[in-house]
Amino acid sequence: MTRSIVGLRCVRFVAKRLLSFPRVVHGVNVSAVTDSLDWDHVEPPAARRLVQGAIDAFAERGFQATTTRDIASRAGMSPAALYVHYPSKERLLFEISLYGHNAALEILRSADTGGAPADRLRSLVAAFTAWHARHHTIAHVVQYELNALSPEHLAEVATIRRAISAQIEQVLTDGVQDGSFAVPDLPGTTLAVLSLSIDVARWYTPHRGDPDALGKLYADLAHRMVQA
Amino acid sequence: MTRSIVGLRCVRFVAKRLLSFPRVVHGVNVSAVTDSLDWDHVEPPAARRLVQGAIDAFAERGFQATTTRDIASRAGMSPAALYVHYPSKERLLFEISLYGHNAALEILRSADTGGAPADRLRSLVAAFTAWHARHHTIAHVVQYELNALSPEHLAEVATIRRAISAQIEQVLTDGVQDGSFAVPDLPGTTLAVLSLSIDVARWYTPHRGDPDALGKLYADLAHRMVQA
DNA sequence: GTCTATACATCGATAGAC
């Protein structure tokens, strides 16, 4: 008896998964929109599916317009099941935003391999830009859903954002010091360089070209903005 | 009798206005956030107050998180009164978005006064950037609430957006032609120049400096990005 | 850990008096 119930449940679950993937919304296939960022650290798999569904939904409609029903449905479960894994919709956003911010910072840090300031800047901008293109879905959530975070959670990601900004500013400072850069307004130019990459998350879609090629172009443009 | 009722209403109305202005939200005074863009063409004044309240609310919380009650309250009227002037919340957004896009395009066109491509580019970028800073509230709505528009309304503003893009691209094309610019990737660089200015609407607040000074800085950076 | 069912609040928009 118990076995048959379990069996029925499994079948039902599989059927639901098959029915819900791929999904077509407004004529556009939005299945597996979530990019290749690793979410393996999220356990159990049901929680991971929720995170991936939430990223897609938040990027597509925005946090406020996304319903918990939508997120749960993308993860192949009922609305109530969401609350077993996350205490609120906002908490789900926070987990995504926090991990996304850390991933972006890590990309920047691992791209800063030393050498001449010009080479470092080019490497940083190329990596940061390509990340925003390649992971445009989560990048969109990271950059444009900040005001949906609670004040406490916002403060936490703001710390990471300051570290990201500091990473760029340091390279510009070094370049000014050794004379390879001419930067009249250091904070303003730092923000402009960041802006260039961040705004990619607003407009990028896969059909707009290769992320690495875009990174190279933007590295070029950023370098020209500051070179002496 | 009739007179006394009218009198009472006027008093009540004035009292409501005094109570609702200035407003403090989350410890921040948000009164008269709406910038100096002319909304004199919106008649009657009640409709104008709705537009101004909606701009502030949309920029502050986003379209989806803004309630019609909030908009009406900022305009000093009841929720129902909104529907006398606008048939829906989305229509209010569309009016704002349409006028904002047209204003931005007009700024660009009037800044393009001829001369050398370098001077034209600097003038365009300075004006477009300063506009996004000075009118950052409506610019935020213009740039970041597009997906809340109906498909038909989105198509209409998209036409204006293409004209804005074309204006920048033309200057770059002219500069390449006369040899003053070196632009390997014309569409990509056009987008990058636009990005720089547009992203201002994401981060700008009045305490971050003078819009015109920012415009000059960005004109400089954009020029350096493309000069031969 | 997932389900069905639902509590409870709030939203966009409407009805009808004045």
Next chain:
DNA sequence: GTCTATCGATGTATAGAC
């Protein structure tokens, strides 16, 4: 053209069975 009152839909989150 503004109000009060409210409809019907929908949202987040919870209760309790399994």
